[in-house]
Amino acid sequence: MANVSVASVSRALNGHGGVTAETQQRIREVAARLRYVPHSAARSLITRRTHTIGALLPDLHGAFFSELIRGIDLAARARGLHLLVSSSHGDAEEAATALRAMQGRVDGFLVMTPHADEAFIEQNMPTPTPAVLINTHVPGHRHAVVDIDDRGGARAMVQHLVDHGRRRIVFIAGPEANNDVRERENGYREALEANGLGANQLIINGDFSEESGFRAAQAILGMNPRPDAIFAANDMMAIGCLSALAEAGVNVPGDIAVGGFDDIPMARYVSPPLSTVRVRIAELGETAMERLAQMIESGEDMVVPPRHVAGTELVVRASCGGSAPSRRRHAPPTGA
Amino acid sequence: MANVSVASVSRALNGHGGVTAETQQRIREVAARLRYVPHSAARSLITRRTHTIGALLPDLHGAFFSELIRGIDLAARARGLHLLVSSSHGDAEEAATALRAMQGRVDGFLVMTPHADEAFIEQNMPTPTPAVLINTHVPGHRHAVVDIDDRGGARAMVQHLVDHGRRRIVFIAGPEANNDVRERENGYREALEANGLGANQLIINGDFSEESGFRAAQAILGMNPRPDAIFAANDMMAIGCLSALAEAGVNVPGDIAVGGFDDIPMARYVSPPLSTVRVRIAELGETAMERLAQMIESGEDMVVPPRHVAGTELVVRASCGGSAPSRRRHAPPTGA
DNA sequence: AACCCCCATGAAAACGTTTACGTTCCGCGC
DNA sequence: GCGCGGAACGTAAACGTTTTCATGGGGGTT
Numbered sequence: 001m002a003n004v005s006v007a008s009v010s011r012a013l014n015g016h017g018g019v020t021a022e023t024q025q026r027i028r029e030v031a032a033r034l035r036y037v038p039h040s041a042a043r044s045l046i047t048r049r050t051h052t053i054g055a056l057l058p059d060l061h062g063a064f065f066s067e068l069i070r071g072i073d074l075a076a077r078a079r080g081l082h083l084l085v086s087s088s089h090g091d092a093e094e095a096a097t098a099l100r101a102m103q104g105r106v107d108g109f110l111v112m113t114p115h116a117d118e119a120f121i122e123q124n125m126p127t128p129t130p131a132v133l134i135n136t137h138v139p140g141h142r143h144a145v146v147d148i149d150d151r152g153g154a155r156a157m158v159q160h161l162v163d164h165g166r167r168r169i170v171f172i173a174g175p176e177a178n179n180d181v182r183e184r185e186n187g188y189r190e191a192l193e194a195n196g197l198g199a200n201q202l203i204i205n206g207d208f209s210e211e212s213g214f215r216a217a218q219a220i221l222g223m224n225p226r227p228d229a230i231f232a233a234n235d236m237m238a239i240g241c242l243s244a245l246a247e248a249g250v251n252v253p254g255d256i257a258v259g260g261f262d263d264i265p266m267a268r269y270v271s272p273p274l275s276t277v278r279v280r281i282a283e284l285g286e287t288a289m290e291r292l293a294q295m296i297e298s299g300e301d302m303v304v305p306p307r308h309v310a311g312t313e314l315v316v317r318a319s320c321g322g323s324a325p326s327r328r329r330h331a332p333p334t335g336a
Numbered sequence: 337m338a339n340v341s342v343a344s345v346s347r348a349l350n351g352h353g354g355v356t357a358e359t360q361q362r363i364r365e366v367a368a369r370l371r372y373v374p375h376s377a378a379r380s381l382i383t384r385r386t387h388t389i390g391a392l393l394p395d396l397h398g399a400f401f402s403e404l405i406r407g408i409d410l411a412a413r414a415r416g417l418h419l420l421v422s423s424s425h426g427d428a429e430e431a432a433t434a435l436r437a438m439q440g441r442v443d444g445f446l447v448m449t450p451h452a453d454e455a456f457i458e459q460n461m462p463t464p465t466p467a468v469l470i471n472t473h474v475p476g477h478r479h480a481v482v483d484i485d486d487r488g489g490a491r492a493m494v495q496h497l498v499d500h501g502r503r504r505i506v507f508i509a510g511p512e513a514n515n516d517v518r519e520r521e522n523g524y525r526e527a528l529e530a531n532g533l534g535a536n537q538l539i540i541n542g543d544f545s546e547e548s549g550f551r552a553a554q555a556i557l558g559m560n561p562r563p564d565a566i567f568a569a570n571d572m573m574a575i576g577c578l579s580a581l582a583e584a585g586v587n588v589p590g591d592i593a594v595g596g597f598d599d600i601p602m603a604r605y606v607s608p609p610l611s612t613v614r615v616r617i618a619e620l621g622e623t624a625m626e627r628l629a630q631m632i633e634s635g636e637d638m639v640v641p642p643r644h645v646a647g648t649e650l651v652v653r654a655s656c657g658g659s660a661p662s663r664r665r666h667a668p669p670t671g672a
Numbered sequence: 673a674a675c676c677c678c679c680a681t682g683a684a685a686a687c688g689t690t691t692a693c694g695t696t697c698c699g700c701g702c
Numbered sequence: 703g704c705g706c707g708g709a710a711c712g713t714a715a716a717c718g719t720t721t722t723c724a725t726g727g728g729g730g731t732t
Contacts, residue, residue, distance in 0.1 A: 004711080004712090005711070005712050005713080006688085006689075006690090006712090007690080007691080007711070007712060007713080007714095008710085008711060008712080009689095010689070010690060010691085011690095011691095011710095011711090014690085016690095016691095018709080018710070018711080019710070019711075020709090020710065020711090023710085023711085035462075037436065037439045037440050038440075038688080038689070039381070039440055039687085039688050039689065040377075040440050040441045040689095041376075041377045041378075041380035041381040041386070041440070041687085041688080041689090042377075042381050042687070042688035042689040042690090042717090043377075043688080043689055043690075044377035044689090044717095045375070045377040045378050045381055045687090045688080045689070045690095045716090045717045045718065045719085046688085046689055046690050046691085046716070046717050047689085047690070047717090048717085050377065052420070052441075059406075060402065060405050060406040060409055061402065061403075061406055062402065063399065063402070065402065066396065066397065066398065066399070066401065066402035067397075069396050069405070069421070070395075070396040070397055070423075073396055073421065073422070073423055077422070077423075077434075080437075082420055082422070082437070082438070082441065083420065083421050083422065084388070084418055084419065084420055085405070085409065085419050085421055086409070086413065086418070086419065087406075087409055087413075098413075100373065101416075101418070102418070103373045104373050104374070104375055104376050104377070105376045105388075105418065126371075239605065265602060266601060266602045266605055269575065269602055269605055269606050270605050271607050340681080340682090341681070341682050341683075342682090342718085342719075342720095343681070343682060343683080343684095343720080343721080344680085344681060344682080345719095346719065346720055346721085347680095347681090347720095347721095350720085352720095352721095354679080354680070354681085355680065355681080356679090356680065356681095359680085359681090374718080374719070375717085375718050375719065376719095377717085377718080377719090378687090378717070378718035378719040378720090379718080379719050379720075380687095380719090381686090381687045381688065381689085381717090381718080381719070381720095382686070382687045382718085382719055382720050382721080383687090383719085383720070384687080
């Protein structure tokens with residue numbers, strides 16, 4: 001102590017006023033000298049604020065989540081918030097457990113999980129805690145929602161293929177439970193229908209793995225008449241396709257054009273470079289975090305911001321045989 | 337309340353005994369019905385345990401950190417610990433701030449930052465808090481250290497190149513401040529000397545970016561006599577080399593062999609597939625986390641485990657012209 | 673039948689803050 | 703000169719747990 005009561009210390013360090021500039025100065029000096037740090041638990045106990053937000057993600061693996069976390073972290077630290085991460089490895093029960101474990105430890109949730117259907121939300125999300133649902137099409141109005149424009153991106157890709165003369169476009173789907181996939185498939189369908197090709201729907205199931213893309217391409221090569229384009233629901237499957245096609249001696253994009261989704265860093269490096277749909281993932285995370293911060297600050301009469309949809313961007317490279325590849329060899333991929 | 341005092345509730349929920357099985361049962365039922373969750377701040381206040389560990393990383397970008405966090409998360413959740421992440425974007429001051437901000441909020445630190453020299457540690461790490469330093473060559477004995485065997489990995493790669501007849505091997509270094517790079521360079525040197533090639537040291541500086549690898553390769557092409565192998569301190573630079581060499585019409589590995597370090601996912605997909613040194617990153621994170629948990633549990637008379645060095649693994653693919661590429665086309669890369 | 677010990681339970685202190693509420697002191701106006 | 707207002711600061715309550723200690727009751731032993 002520096003000849004002063006705990007109350008004054010609190011006031012001095014929090015800068016709430018009610019204390020002379022001089023004593024504030026003195027207290028701060030002493031605090032620094034003593035390497036005093038306020039006990040955050042005690043503070044949280046009385047303040048009911050933890051200055052921490054909890055992120056529940058389906059997995060922490062791969063470029064997607066890396067980018068997402070990065071965006072979230074960026075926005076969080078800009079606001080002086082801490083980030084508590086947790087992955088819910090596939091299992092819905094595990095996700096619920098993780099959510100419960102974070103309960104009370106955080107001021108708000110950032111939730112992205114395939115298990116987040118309405119019942120799950122209802123059951124496991126404490127009403128008073130603000131939450132932003134990422135990429136989760138739940139109609140509820142109690143939580144904010146931030147989505148990727150999967151449908152629009154898929155439409156753009158298919159439209160591009162159609163514009164360049166492709167007519168028999170196969171879509172390689174992903175795991176059925178996945179919302180993104182459903183939306184990408186919807187976009188595929190809409191684009192075909194918009195071009196009077198509704199009857200040409202060709203859908204093969206995959207599971208997001210390179211392997212499944214490889215197998216899908218083999219199946220496609222056996223189809224008659226042979227398709228002239230493949231649109232995979234993600235880049236890894238598209239890359240699997242490229243392998244299979246190369247192995248079979250099929251020319252890409254001459255014989256078959258290939259498009260993916262995500263624009264993972266690798267997409268630029270495969271041969272031929274993969275056309276794909278870029279999602280500004282870090283931006284998605286930032287937006288979600290910003291929304292959440294806003295909800296938290298709004299306090300009692302919480303305002304739930306309207307649904308936000310993160311745009312996508314068609315990245316044309318050699319694999320889809322469109323215009324000259326827009327890939328400049330040594331420009332770093334934007335946003336990556 | 338269920339006809340019982342707060343003390344009994346505490347005992348029932350924590351299972352410390354001192355309460356009838358019957359009442360414990362009853363209390364738990366009521367708690368579940370009321371969706372009661374203990375206030376973690378209050379608990380931390382008295383327990384002086386947060387059940388949270390703080391991870392300070394230099395960045396959250398890219399495959400490396402994605403893997404690292406994944407490993408950490410895995411080990412953390414296996415022990416029921418929460419994970420607070422923070423990136424210290426480059427700046428040492430920022431790292432210090434982040435560390436201070438986590439102070440008191442966590443039971444232990446996982447620190448990986450290029451700024452973690454001795455002074456930094458001394459200044460910013462609160463002595464009583466357990467900490468594990470990842471990939472940080474600080475001699476202090478107060479903290480545990482977990483490292484990558486950069487030197488051994490580099491030696492293995494260079495030895496492999498020498499074994500296959502290469503004699504003029506260029507090393508492309510990374511940012512000077514980086515510990516990994518220094519060690520990789522040491523390994524390079526040691527391997528050359530061990531083979532009586534100590535006089536053939538050829539080192540070019542890079543900065544870990546693809547671009548710098550590209551430029552380095554151009555420089556190398558101008559050297560006389562021309563080197564017959566390139567060993568880049570990381571995969572991205574190696575990939576930049578491949579681009580430059582392909583552009584110049586140089587045959588890889590015929591004219592020049594190329595090796596990288598990290599085994600990023602992309603390494604398998606470039607052309608030719610890149611030989612590299614794999615680091616089991618997730619394992620590194622897991623080990624670090626386990627050590628930390630061990631230190632935390634050991635309590636007052638904290639035992640600091642001895643330095644642990646995560647092994648590396650030479651991954652031979654086509655780019656180094658060794659034996660037939662060991663890459664099986666559709667086996668998923670192990671550990672990725 | 674009396675005593676003792678142990679176990680289940682309750683009461684209360686403690687953890688380290690924030691904040692509402694007093695208290696003191698100073699300066700100013702009447 | 704007296705009173706009054708306001709600013710600076712101290713006192714103490716409150717936050718929700720855990721844990722120590724006290725209390726009571728039941729069962730076993732002598």
